[in-house]
Amino acid sequence: MTNRANTFEIRRRQVAQRLLDENPDALVIAGLGATVWDLTAAGDRPSTFPLWGAMGGAAAMGLGLALAQPDKRVIVVTGDGEQLMGLGALATIAVKRPANLAVVVFDNESYGETGMQATHTAAGVDLAGVARAAGFPNVVSASTEDALDAALATVSTGKGPVFAWLKVRAEPSPFALPPKDGTWLKDRFRRHLLGPGAVGETEQG
């Protein structure tokens, strides 16, 4: 199938790697699907919570985390299909205005896990426009490598809530699967962030 996204410049795996390398202390929520594989390929780590489900919930989860941890940068990395299922959450986030939250959408204009069916962004739905209209104070877009540096700098340090809309090439990437046990992933994250007491361990372990 011919798809204009097949020729987009920005490569999702490289962006995922940069996001983790440039934000080593950030807390990351990875939205269901290919963005989970991207972030796992960039390095599975305790401070990334990968979603194997909850489609449409990644940004909302980032909101709860950002409110609970106002001194940490929280970055949600998700896909266009996942974000389209949770557009209302963009309004919810904009109203709460967490200054430490960035939502990054890798937009390949396709449902990558189900056969590359076109999402609404392929027909022109402008996710940055949606975020701006919802009230996000800091919205950036990039569809070229040249524009990427500025967008990623805003994701790292811009006053939030930040919404970053990145047009990424539609391309197959090798699977890189994180652990699947949700309870374990949750406890790994909390242990890393809050200490062993948060998962019922004694300080001595």
Add this chain to the structure above:
Amino acid sequence: MTEWPDRIFQALQGADVRQIADVPDAGHKRLIERARADKDIHAVSLTTEMEGPAVLAGAWLGGQRGALLMQSSGVGNCPNMLSTTQTCRFPLLMLVTMRGEFGEFNPWQLSMGQAAGPMLEMMGTRIFRLEDADDAGPMTAAAASMAFEGNMSVAVLIAQRLIGTKNFGK
């Protein structure tokens, strides 16, 4: 006299609940006002109940406890998100004002009113049913304890007879 929503609020404070997410219901009016007036609580107004389990899972990842307020029709917006709550054993405390029960004026509320409890149970949620105002505080406290100490999804269904029925001025 302390009203039952105030008793629920006191129990939530006692359980160190720091984020209260809601989609409004007339029955939750007082509780929502209390939450929004409290500077120690993040009151998160949602566009759909589906956002609630996700926001509060994020809160738990960040070390804060939360509660989700909604009416019974909103339960129907939640099940897929509750699958993540269940799979990851995220604690989740829900307070559900019931419609479609005693004295319901709107027949379109009956279906979700009947389905809300069974639907929550299907998604692994333990149900408490609040019928008596005197139980509001202790039952909320017990539900919170079960949720946060047991990593469970727990809902308190607040009976329509307790809330009083909406009559649209008739």
